[in-house]
Amino acid sequence: MANIQQVAQKAGVSVATVSRFLNGNAKVTSKTKLKVEDAIKELNYEPSILGRNLRNSESRLLLVLIPSISNPFYTEIINGIEDTALNHQYNILLCDTDSNPERENIYFDLMRRKLADGIISMDPAVNREKLHELAEHHAIIQCSEYTENGSIPYVTIDNEAAAYQAVKHLIKIGHHKIALINSDETFLYARQRRKGYEKALTEFNLPIQEDWIYHTHQLGFENGQQAVRKLLHLHDPPTAIFTVSDILAIGALKELNARGIQVPNDMAVIGFDKIIFSSMTNPTLTTISQPMYKMGCTAATMLLDKMKGQPVDNITLDHELVIRESTMG
Amino acid sequence: MANIQQVAQKAGVSVATVSRFLNGNAKVTSKTKLKVEDAIKELNYEPSILGRNLRNSESRLLLVLIPSISNPFYTEIINGIEDTALNHQYNILLCDTDSNPERENIYFDLMRRKLADGIISMDPAVNREKLHELAEHHAIIQCSEYTENGSIPYVTIDNEAAAYQAVKHLIKIGHHKIALINSDETFLYARQRRKGYEKALTEFNLPIQEDWIYHTHQLGFENGQQAVRKLLHLHDPPTAIFTVSDILAIGALKELNARGIQVPNDMAVIGFDKIIFSSMTNPTLTTISQPMYKMGCTAATMLLDKMKGQPVDNITLDHELVIRESTMG
DNA sequence: ATGAAAGCGCTAACAT
DNA sequence: ATGTTAGCGCTTTCAT
Numbered sequence: 001m002a003n004i005q006q007v008a009q010k011a012g013v014s015v016a017t018v019s020r021f022l023n024g025n026a027k028v029t030s031k032t033k034l035k036v037e038d039a040i041k042e043l044n045y046e047p048s049i050l051g052r053n054l055r056n057s058e059s060r061l062l063l064v065l066i067p068s069i070s071n072p073f074y075t076e077i078i079n080g081i082e083d084t085a086l087n088h089q090y091n092i093l094l095c096d097t098d099s100n101p102e103r104e105n106i107y108f109d110l111m112r113r114k115l116a117d118g119i120i121s122m123d124p125a126v127n128r129e130k131l132h133e134l135a136e137h138h139a140i141i142q143c144s145e146y147t148e149n150g151s152i153p154y155v156t157i158d159n160e161a162a163a164y165q166a167v168k169h170l171i172k173i174g175h176h177k178i179a180l181i182n183s184d185e186t187f188l189y190a191r192q193r194r195k196g197y198e199k200a201l202t203e204f205n206l207p208i209q210e211d212w213i214y215h216t217h218q219l220g221f222e223n224g225q226q227a228v229r230k231l232l233h234l235h236d237p238p239t240a241i242f243t244v245s246d247i248l249a250i251g252a253l254k255e256l257n258a259r260g261i262q263v264p265n266d267m268a269v270i271g272f273d274k275i276i277f278s279s280m281t282n283p284t285l286t287t288i289s290q291p292m293y294k295m296g297c298t299a300a301t302m303l304l305d306k307m308k309g310q311p312v313d314n315i316t317l318d319h320e321l322v323i324r325e326s327t328m329g
Numbered sequence: 330m331a332n333i334q335q336v337a338q339k340a341g342v343s344v345a346t347v348s349r350f351l352n353g354n355a356k357v358t359s360k361t362k363l364k365v366e367d368a369i370k371e372l373n374y375e376p377s378i379l380g381r382n383l384r385n386s387e388s389r390l391l392l393v394l395i396p397s398i399s400n401p402f403y404t405e406i407i408n409g410i411e412d413t414a415l416n417h418q419y420n421i422l423l424c425d426t427d428s429n430p431e432r433e434n435i436y437f438d439l440m441r442r443k444l445a446d447g448i449i450s451m452d453p454a455v456n457r458e459k460l461h462e463l464a465e466h467h468a469i470i471q472c473s474e475y476t477e478n479g480s481i482p483y484v485t486i487d488n489e490a491a492a493y494q495a496v497k498h499l500i501k502i503g504h505h506k507i508a509l510i511n512s513d514e515t516f517l518y519a520r521q522r523r524k525g526y527e528k529a530l531t532e533f534n535l536p537i538q539e540d541w542i543y544h545t546h547q548l549g550f551e552n553g554q555q556a557v558r559k560l561l562h563l564h565d566p567p568t569a570i571f572t573v574s575d576i577l578a579i580g581a582l583k584e585l586n587a588r589g590i591q592v593p594n595d596m597a598v599i600g601f602d603k604i605i606f607s608s609m610t611n612p613t614l615t616t617i618s619q620p621m622y623k624m625g626c627t628a629a630t631m632l633l634d635k636m637k638g639q640p641v642d643n644i645t646l647d648h649e650l651v652i653r654e655s656t657m658g
Numbered sequence: 659a660t661g662a663a664a665g666c667g668c669t670a671a672c673a674t
Numbered sequence: 675a676t677g678t679t680a681g682c683g684c685t686t687t688c689a690t
Contacts, residue, residue: 001466003683014661019685029659049444051683054383054666061422069407070605075399082425086435091444093390094423096411106415114667115378115420137330221609250609257611276399280550280579282586282611332667343677348669356675380667383682443683 002043004051011039022047062092062303063107063119065126067099071219071247072275073292074122077143080296081120088304090117099125111138118303121145124187139306143299144290145189146314153312155298157319159189162288163196163242165321166270169286170240171204173327175268179212179238181227181248183219193244193272212238216248224251232259239267240327246271246278246287253281253326269326283325291317331372333380340368351376391421391632392436392448394455396428400548400576401604402621403451406472409625410449417633419446428454440467447632450474453516468635472628473619474518475643482641484627486648488518491617492525492571494650495599498615499569500533502656504597508541508567510556510577512548522573522601541567545577553580561588568596569656575600575607575616582610582655598655612654620646 004022008015013032020026021036028036039045053059062085066074078094085092093116095107104127110116111134118139121131128147134140135152146154170178180197183190198208211234216223224243228251231237243249249271253263261267263283271278274289298315306312333351337344342361349355350365357365368374382388391414395403407423414421422445424436433456439445440463447468450460457476463469464481475483499507509526512519527537540563545552553572557580560566572578578600582592590596592612600607603618627644635641 004685005683015684016662016686017660020660023685027659032659046438046441046443048683049439049442050379050383050386050388051666052685054377054379054668054682055684055686057379057666059379069398070401070404072399072401075404078398078423079425082423086432091422091439093420094407094411096408103415109375110378110420112375113378114375221605250606254609254611276550277579277606277609280583280606280610282583333669334667344668345670345678346676349676352669358675361676377667380682381669383666383684384668384670386682 002045004045004047007036007039007043007045010043011035057114058117059115060090061116062090062300063095063111063116064092065095065097065104065107065119065121065123067097067123067125069094069096072277073245073273073290076292077122077296077299080293080298081300082296084297084300084304090304097123097126099123101127104130108134118307120299120303124189139303141299141303141306141312143295145187148188153302153306153314155295155302155315155317157290157295157317159192160196160199162272162319162321163193163244164200165196166242166272166286166288167197167200168203169321169323169327170242170268170270171200171206173268173329175238175240176206177212177236177238177240178206179214179231179241181214181216181224181241181243181252183244183248184215184217190244197242211236219245219247221247221251221254224248224253225255226251228252228255232261240269241267242270244272246273246275246285249285249287249326250277250281253283253285257282264325264327264329268329271326274322279324281326283328286324286327287322289320289322291319331374333374333376336365336368336372336374339372340364386443387446388444389419390445391419391629392424392440392445393421394424394426394433394436394448394450394452396426396452396454398423398425401606402574402602402619405604405621406451406625406628409622409627410629411625413626413629413633419633426452426455428452430456433459437463447636449628449632453518468632470628470632470635470641472624474516477517482631482635482643484624484631484644484646485518486619486624486646488521489525489528491601491648491650492522492573493529494525494648495571495601495615495617496526496529497532498650498652498656499571499597499599500529500535502597502658504567504569505535506541506565506567507535507569507571508543508560510543510545510553510570510572510581512573512577513544513546519573526571540565548574548576550576550580550583553577553582554584555580557581557584561590569598570596571599573601575602575604575614578614578616578655579606579610582612582614586611593654593656593658597658600655603651608653610655612657615653615656616651618649618651620648 122143124145142154214227271287274287278285453474471483543556600616603616607614
C-alpha cells in the first residue's frame with residue numbers, strides 16, 4: 001500500500017507533480033508523465049480517498065434518509081438518486097431511519113461531523129426542527145414528503161390533485177360511497193390527499209362521512225387488511241376504497257378476496273404509487289403513478305446544485321392515474 | 330466550524346487532552362473535563378470524522394454489493410447488515426451493481442482507495458477473479474451466493490436440500506410432472522437447486538425431462554409469466570412448477586390466473602425466498618423461507634471478525650418449506 | 659513545468 | 675494527568 005510520497009520518490013519527481021498527474025488539471029511533460037505512470041504501476045499505487053477528502057474538506061458522500069428500505073416506493077427513487085450521484089462522483093449512504101429519532105440522530109451527526117456533504121430526506125416522520133436547524137449550515141433537499149413554508153427545497157407531486165383525480169374517477173364510474181384509507185395526518189401528504197378526496201366528494205355533492213375515513217399509522221399489508229375489516233363492519237359500508245399507498249391497497253385486495261367480495265364489482269379499489277407489484281395482483285390495481293426514478297434524479301440534481309451554492313427552486317412533478325382492473329367494472 | 334485546536338485553546342488545554350476527552354479512554358480530571366465541555370459547547374464543535382479516519386487509516390464504511398435494490402429478497406438482508414454495522418459504529422454504502430462490471434469496478438476502487446474497510450458481496454454475477462484478487466488484501470464476505478473452493482468466507486443456505494425438499498413436497502401431494510423455472514446456471518445457486526430438483530425426481534423414479542426445465546436470465550415478473558407460457562405450450566405440460574424465486578413464481582401465478590388455470594388444482598406452484606409479497610398473492614404462495622435478516626446479521630458479523638483478523642468459518646443457515654395455498658389441493 | 663512546504667483535523671507515542 | 679509533537683496522504687500556493 002504505497003503512498004504518494006513513495007511514488008514521487010520512485011519516479012524521481014515531487015509529490016506535487018504526482019498529484020498534478022493524478023488530477024489531470026495542470027500541465028505535466030509527457031516525459032515525466034511516463035515516469036510517474038511507471039512508478040504507479042510498479043508500486044501498485046492507489047490514491048487514498050481518505051487523504052484527499054481531508055485535504056479537500058469534503059466526503060463526496062450523500063445521505064439518503066428513508067423510513068424503510070423494504071418499501072418498493074423508495075427503491076425506485078433511490079435508483080434515480082444513485083445514478084445521478086454516481087455520475088458526479090458521489091456515493092450514497094442509505095439511511096434507514098425506521099422513523100426512529102435515535103437513528104435519525106446518528107445520521108444527522110454524520111453530516112455535522114463532515115462525513116456527508118448533503119442530505120436527501122424522504123422520511124415523513126423526520127424531526128422538522130432538527131432538519132431545519134441542520135439546513136442552516138448544510139445542503140438538504142426533501143423528496144416526496146416536505147415541509148410547507150419551510151426553507152428546505154423539495155421535489156414532490158401534487159398530492160391533492162392526484163387524490164382528487166382518483167376519487168373523481170371512482171365517482172364517474174358510479175360510486176357514491178367512497179372510503180379513504182389514509183395514513184397518519186401528521187404527515188403533509190396525508191392531509192393533502194384527504195383534501196383532494198374531500199374536494200372531489202364535495203364537488204359532486206356527496207357527503208363526507210367520517211366513518212369512511214380510516215387512519216393507519218403504519219403502511220404494511222396488514223394495515224390494509226385491518227382497514228377493510230373495519231370498513232365492512234359498518235352498517236353502511238362503502239362500495240369503493242381509495243388508499244394512499246399500494247401496499248395498503250394490496251392488503252385491502254387480499255382481505256376482500258378472502259371474504260369473497262368481488263373487485264371491482266362489489267368493491268372498487270385504487271392505490272397510490274404504482275409500485276411494481278401493483279400489476280401482479282388479481283385484479284390488477286388502479287393506482288396513481290408517481291415518477292419515482294425521475295423524482296430521485298431530480299432530488300439528487302437539486303442537492304448537487306445546492307451544494308454548489310446555486311439557488312434551488314421547489315419542483316412539482318407530474319403524476320398520472322393508471323386505470324386497471326380494480327376499477328374496471 | 331471549529332476544530333480541535335480552537336477547542337483546546339479556548340479550554341486552555343492541549344489538543345491531546347481534548348482528544349482524550351472525546352474518546353473517553355484515557356483519564357481526564359473532572360475539572361479539565363468541564364473546561365473542555367464548555368469550550369465544545371461554546372464553539373459548537375463537532376469532531377471531524379474525516380480527520381479521524383485519515384489518522385486511523387480506516388473509513389468505518391462497509392460496501393454491500395447487490396445486483397438490484399428493487400428485489401425484496403435483498404432488502405431484508407440489508408436490514409440485518411445495517412443493524413449489525415450500526416451497532417459497531419460502521420455505516421454501509423449500498424452498491425447496486427446492476428450486475429454491470431463497470432459499476433462493480435467503481436465500487437471495487439472505493440475499496441482499493443480506502444474508502445471502505447470491507448465488502449459483503451451478494452451479486453451472483455460478480456467477477457470472481459477480481460473479487461478474489463481484492464480479497465488478497467481486503468476483508469470480503471460473500472452472502473447467499475458464493476464461490477465454491479474459493480478463499481472467501483460465505484454465509485448461505487443449503488440450496489440443494491431446499492430444492493429437494495420443495496420438489497419432494499410436490500411429489501408427495503401427487504405430482505409426477507414437475508417443471509423447474511431456474512435462473513442462469515452460471516450461478517452456483519441455480520446449479521445447486523437444479524441438483525436438488527433432479528435428486529428428488531430420481532429418488533421417486535421420475536424422469537428428468539429437459540422440456541420441463543426453463544432458464545431465465547433475469548428475475549422479473551415477466552420472466553415468470555414468459556416461462557409459464559412456454560411450459561403450457563408443450564404437448565405434455567407439467568402439473569406443478571418449482572421456481573427458484575418468488576418473483577418468478579408470482580409472475581407464473583399471474584399468467585396462470587390470466588389463463589383461468591386453477592392453482593393449485595390444475596397447477597401447483599412453489600417459490601423461493603418467502604419475500605413479503607408471497608403471502609399477498611391469491612392463492613398464497615408455498616415457498617422456501619430463507620432467514621434473510623439473520624443472514625444479513627451473520628454476514629456483517631463475519632466481516633467484522635475478518636476485519637479484526639480473526640479466522641472466519643463458512644456458515645450454512647437453516648431454511649424452511651412454508652406450505653401455503655399454492656400447493657394445498 | 660516542477661519543487662518545497664504548509665496544512666486539512668485528528669490520534670498516539672513519548673515526555674513530563 | 676497533561677503537554678509536545680510527529681504524521682496519517684493528500685492538494686495547493688508560492689517559488690523557481
